[in-house]
Amino acid sequence: MKATAQLRQEIDGADGILQEARRLHSKMRHLDYSLSESLAFAPFTLRINELKRQKKAVILAHNYQRPEILFGIADFVGDSYGLSVEAKKTNADIILFCGVKFMAETAKILNPHKKVLIPSLEAGCSLAESITVQDVRELKAKHPNAPVVSYVNTYADIKAESDACCTSANALKVIEAMPGNEVIFLPDVYMAKNLQKLTKKKLHYWSGKCIVHDTFTREQVLEYRRAYPDIKVLSHLECTSSVIGVSDMAGGTSDMYNYIKNNSAKRFMLVTECGMSDLLRARFPEKEFITPCSVCPYMKKINIENVLWALESGKFEVKVPDETRAKAQRALERMIGVGK
Ligand code: SF4
Structure with missing residues (x-):
């Protein structure tokens, strides 16, 4: 009898995996994913989706993530702006971020009482890493009348030094909303030069670049x-x-x-x-x-295996010191307030 029950369980399990593989395949078939590839992801996506329900977790995924994440487990897919808005709205207990560290930090800044997880600490960003607090302070000393607008691709300590944040979706709007006729825009040099052509304000910029x-x-x-x-x-x-x-x-x-x-x-x-x-x-x-x-080698540090590991282990938890968080939150709220 025991052997029959066990066999039944195994058959049900296999059925569930096949059904899940078909669901994944129907969503990813235009990307040339075969059913057998979907079958390899199915045990992971099934377990992750089950853990999400059990732990009241939500998965936010950036547009640059892998297809099995976007179509298999994400509750919300979007750009940095959309993900920030979504992070602010969620009533989940845990936010698991499939993106890079500055994005997970942004979610934490907007949700200080929620647990925010990122599956890999190697998910950095060449732009975010291009500038330090000391650099920002020196820019401010050089241009004392210019408010600081920082692209959302920065870490919390840089956001805390800024008057407002922006994303590529609303950078021009945020610049125009700043008082005066000059702005320190950081850290992306190309974005600053592109925006300079669209605004009459004088932009002072940094030298950061996106390696992609x-x-x-x-x-x-x-x-x-x-x-x-x-x-x-x-x-x-x-x-x-x-x-x-x-x-x-x-x-x-x-x-x-x-x-x-x-x-x-x-x-x-x-x-x-x-x-x-x-x-x-x-x-x-x-x-x-x-x-x-x-x-983007940083975005691709996140994969289906380490997402499962993060949900099971509760790691890596994103933390931002209170004082930094409060200042960074003001800059982010200003970005969201300006809208797209
Ligand atoms: S694509 Fe560029 S800006 Fe985006 S995370 Fe990667 S390095 Fe950073």
Whole structure:
């Protein structure tokens, strides 16, 4: 009898895994994921989704994450702005962040009483790591009348030194909302130069760069334009001005999504991290996405195995000292208050 019950349990378990694999496959088939690949992810996504319910946890995932995370376990997928708003709204007890450290820190700053987890401490960011508090203080001393606007891709101590934060979706709006006619904008030098063309305010900037967007070139875009004359080129604001100059649209990842949604063109070139094209291929299977594709090694530190480990172990918990958190929160609230 015992053997029969055990066998029944095993059959039910296998059925559950197959069903889950079919669910994953239906969502990821436009990305060329086979059913057998989906089958490999299924035991993980099943267990993670079960643990989420048990622990009252929510998973927030950035657009650049792996497809099995975006389509298998995420409760909310978005850009830095959308994820910040979502982090502020959630009533879950635990926020598990599938993104990089500054994003998880942002969730913690906006939710001081919730437990925020990130599955890997190696999920950094070249922009966030490009600047120190000392650097910001020196900039402030040099430009005492200029308020500081920091891109959300910064750590909590830099946000705490800032008057407001912004994302690529609302950077111009935040700059325009600042008093006076000059602004210290940090840390992304390319974004600052791109924004300088759109505002009359004088921007003082830092030298940070995104290692992903720094790889794209104007020549690459022109080559694709020659090969596909009907293509629409969408570039991230973290790209150089010469790339933006030959693009049809420049903005953040949510701007790209909206542009594609509202545009009748059939073929798009995405000048941003590879994960974004996977996401869009699945959302708009009738459109074609061509991408020079550069992978963010930090974003890809998060995977389905370490997400499961993080939920099971309750690690790594993100902590921000109270004083820093309170100051950083003011800068973030200002960013959310300005809106997109
Ligand atoms: S894509 Fe660039 S800006 Fe985004 S996390 Fe990676 S290094 Fe940082």
